[in-house]
Amino acid sequence: MSRGRTLLDFIRTISLDPIGATGVLMATFGGGLFLLFLILSLSGFPFSPYIGIFIYIILPAILLLGLVLIPIGRWRIGRKYPGERPPLFDLTNPAHQKKLGIVAGLTVVNVLLFGAAAYEAYHLSDSDEFCGTVCHKVMEPEWTAYQTSPHSRVGCVACHIGPGAGWFVRSKLSGARQVLAVTFNTYSHPIETPVRNLRPARETCEQCHWPEKFHGDRVDVRHRFQEDEENTDTVTVLALHIGGGNRKGKPVSGIHWHTNPANVVSYVSTDFSREEIPWVKLETADGNVVEFVSEDCDDVDQVLATGTHRTMDCMDCHNRPTHIYEEPDRAVDLALTDGRLDKGMKWIRREGVRALRTPVAEGEDPYTKIRAALGQAYAKREPGLVTEAQLDDASKALTKIWSRNVFPHMAVTWGTYPTFLGHQDDGGCFRCHDGLHVAEGGRTIPDDCETCHALLAEEEQNPEILELISGTN
Ligand code: HEC
Ligand code: HEC
Ligand code: HEC
Ligand code: HEC
Ligand code: HEC
Structure with a gap:
């Protein structure tokens, strides 16, 4: 056999062995298809992320596996048919020089292909x-x-x-x-939440929200509808003391006092969800350390030894900055405020919230269940209170709210992911600000209502403050 073989000869020889043959096939198909899709993709053809996985991960993997199998095949042929042993390189042989050129060329092509695949796979896996x-x-x-x-x-x-x-x-x-x-x-x-390996907020949130930015108060006007026949519209007006945190450590107050690097609050929780916080430590820039222990805690040493230690950051309050699930009552208030639900439909605040809580199993149609529950609730009231069309419309709006918040296949339902950003059910801020966390000398983590906000009106009809704010007086 001639020693100066062309690439084709090489492939033919390798193909004598099933492993080598598979390698050649895989490399040819994987590489060829990948190149084809890559050209299509670069010329703007819109591939879905699923096809993206195929193009940028599976095809290059096939190519790579093929390239690994080829030398294995070569080695096996060498053992099986010593006469067919593909030659080793001899750089003084011009035929080999040519072949080396081909191999080098193919290697460059492969490196480029893998480079493109890695680049695209990286972008793909980072896309929303x-x-x-x-x-x-x-x-x-x-x-x-x-x-x-x-x-x-x-x-x-x-x-x-x-x-x-x-x-x-x-x-x-x-x-x-x-x-x-x-x-x-x-x-x-x-x-499961809280997510354990979340990156510290300093390196994520604070890339966009810098602590100095927070300042002053923010006035929130919230519509809270009553559970009566008229769905009476009341408002709660809060002046939230947003406050600020100054990088230079200057004293600042308000809620974002917490983000001031001069105040480091750390704590120990005794449950997975960080709802039980028996021990809190405050270290200030002047080196002062204060430890607050909950009056409900019997054995501090045990809590310190077995609990989970953590330093507070944005996520201890903003645990739901973007995956914000609603509660049925707040969701219905919002829908009544912006007109997705008809305020004129009698009792809808009360019955709508109840209908949202109707159990819907995986695979069941939520609209059918919600429509039936609402129909039954109104059937118990005086006849003619609402029309069938009103029931249909309200059920449609409620089903939208439901679908935005409840996902039976993931066992996500109302309240699965509670927010820490307030004090519903004594959670959130009241995990520490409950008046029960006491330091030596009797200092407590403040719990008086004015610490975090001025409550300018609470579920009032047309309060004076609203006229002041909106200038309608
Ligand atoms: C503004 C920041 C932010 C963005 C943007 C964001 N997340 Fe999150 N995500 C969080 C935080 C904070 C948590 C942790 C919640 C906790 O620990 O209770 C979280 C938790 C999660 C969880 C755990 C379950 C849960 O509901 O808490 C999943 C899954 C998740 N995110 C997926 C995504 C996906 C997918 C995207 C993009 C479509 C995304 N996130 C965008 C901040 C963000
Ligand atoms: C890439 C930039 C970016 C990152 C990272 C980011 N945010 Fe934001 N955030 C924004 C922008 C922009 C807005 C304003 C949106 C608007 O006004 O509609 C915003 C708004 C907010 C708000 C006000 C929400 C409201 O109700 O109006 C909060 C609270 C917040 N971010 C917290 C966080 C937290 C906590 C993190 C980290 C988990 C985070 N952000 C990460 C850009 C970012
Ligand atoms: C001690 C709890 C707490 C911590 C820690 C905290 N926040 Fe807040 N933050 C709040 C509360 C409470 C509000 C106002 C309530 C609301 O928006 O509904 C708020 C409001 C905001 C707003 C909206 C401000 C405005 O003027 O409307 C942004 C943005 C924000 N926080 C970002 C952050 C970021 C980023 C961090 C971490 C550096 C952080 N917060 C740390 C509790 C906290
Ligand atoms: C892990 C415990 C913990 C949690 C949770 C917590 N705080 Fe605090 N907070 C503290 C400690 C400790 C102090 C300092 C008390 C002191 O100085 O005696 C403090 C102080 C404050 C102050 C007073 C700042 C000043 O001007 O002196 C405000 C306002 C505040 N927190 C708001 C909030 C709000 C709003 C939430 C919920 C969104 C919250 N905190 C959640 C531990 C906590
Ligand atoms: C440690 C801080 C803190 C303390 C102390 C505190 N609150 Fe709040 N409160 C908040 C925050 C933060 C919110 C806003 C949460 C949100 O954005 O929904 C809030 C919201 C409210 C709301 C509005 C609820 C709604 O309808 O949206 C009422 C009412 C309220 N608080 C009453 C009180 C009363 C009464 C006290 C005293 C017993 C009190 N708060 C003490 C932090 C505090």
Whole structure:
């Protein structure tokens, strides 16, 4: 056999062995198809993230596997048919020089292909569509809540990964683990929170919101409808002491006193959800340390030894900055405020909230269940109070609210993901600001109502303050 073989000869020889032949096939098809899709994609053809996984991850993997199998095949042929042993390189042989040229050329092409694949795979796996839709069923609750949130134009990666190589690698490793969990259906339903490995807020949130930015009060006017026949419209007016946190450590007050680097608050929680906080420590820039212990705590040493330690950051209050799920009563208040639900429909505030709580099992049609529940509720009241058309319209609006917040296939329902940003059910701020956390000398974490806001009106009809604010007087 001639020693100066062309590439074709080489392939023919390799093909004598099944492993080598498979390698050649895989490399040709994987590489060829990848090149074709890459050209289509670069010329603007819109591929979905699913096809993206195929193009940028599966095809290059096939190509790579093929390239690995080829030398294995070559080695096996060498053992099986010593006469067919493909030659080793002899750089003085002109035929080999030519072949080396071909191999070098192919290597450059392969490196370019893998480079393109890695680049595209990186962009794909960082895109919001990928995060939100590829694991569609799993991420549906978060994706849905996110799309109507203040951060719907902020990428998932801005909060979940942030800049820098270290977190990039960590996130891809954890992403690969998650893909496996989804493939083998071993993830938890619902996804457990608080998320344990979230990057510190300093490196995510604070890339966009800097502590000096917060200042002063913010007045919120909230419509709260009553559970009476007329759905009486009342307002709550709060002046929230947003306050600020100065990087230079100057004393600042208000809610964002917490974000001032001069005040470091750390705590120990004794449950997974961080709702039980028996011990809180405050360290100030002047070196002062104050430890607050809950009066409900019997054994501080045990709590310190076995509890989970954490330093407070944005997420201890803003745990729902973008995956914001509503409560039925607040969701109905909002729908009545902006007209998605008809304020004129008698008792709808009361019955709407109840209908939203109707259990709907996975696979059942929520509209049918909600429509039936609402129909039954009104059937118990005087006849002719509402029309069938009103019931249909209200049920449609309620079903939209339901679909925005409840996801039976992920076991996400009302209240699954509570917010820490207030004090519903004595949670949130009242985990610490309950008046029971006492330091030596009797100092407590403040719980008087004026600490965080001035309550200018609470569920009042046409309060004077509203006329003052809106200038209608
Ligand atoms: C503004 C910042 C921000 C953005 C943008 C963001 N997230 Fe989150 N996400 C968070 C925070 C903070 C948590 C942690 C909640 C907790 O620990 O209780 C979280 C939690 C989650 C969870 C755990 C379950 C849950 O509801 O808490 C999933 C899943 C998730 N995010 C997916 C996504 C996806 C997918 C996107 C993009 C479509 C995205 N996130 C965009 C801040 C963000
Ligand atoms: C990439 C920039 C960016 C990042 C990162 C980011 N935000 Fe925001 N955030 C914004 C923008 C822009 C707005 C204003 C949206 C608007 O006014 O509609 C906003 C609004 C908010 C608001 C006001 C919401 C409201 O009800 O109007 C809060 C609270 C907030 N962000 C908290 C956070 C927290 C906590 C994090 C970290 C988990 C975070 N943000 C990360 C850009 C960002
Ligand atoms: C101690 C709890 C707490 C901490 C810690 C905290 N916030 Fe807030 N933040 C609040 C509350 C309460 C509000 C007002 C309530 C609301 O928006 O509904 C608020 C409001 C905001 C707003 C809207 C401000 C406005 O003028 O409307 C932004 C933006 C924000 N926070 C971002 C952050 C960021 C970023 C961090 C971390 C650096 C942070 N917060 C830390 C409790 C906190
Ligand atoms: C992990 C415990 C903890 C949580 C949760 C917490 N705080 Fe605090 N907060 C503290 C401590 C400790 C202080 C300092 C008390 C002192 O100085 O004696 C404080 C102080 C404050 C102050 C007074 C700042 C000043 O001007 O002196 C405000 C306002 C405040 N917090 C608002 C909030 C709000 C609003 C929330 C909920 C969104 C909240 N905090 C949640 C621990 C907490
Ligand atoms: C540690 C801070 C803090 C203290 C102390 C506090 N609040 Fe609040 N409160 C908040 C925050 C933050 C919100 C806004 C949460 C949100 O954005 O929905 C709020 C919201 C409210 C609301 C509005 C609820 C609604 O309809 O939206 C009422 C009413 C209220 N607080 C009453 C009180 C009363 C009464 C006290 C005294 C017993 C008190 N608060 C003490 C932080 C506090």
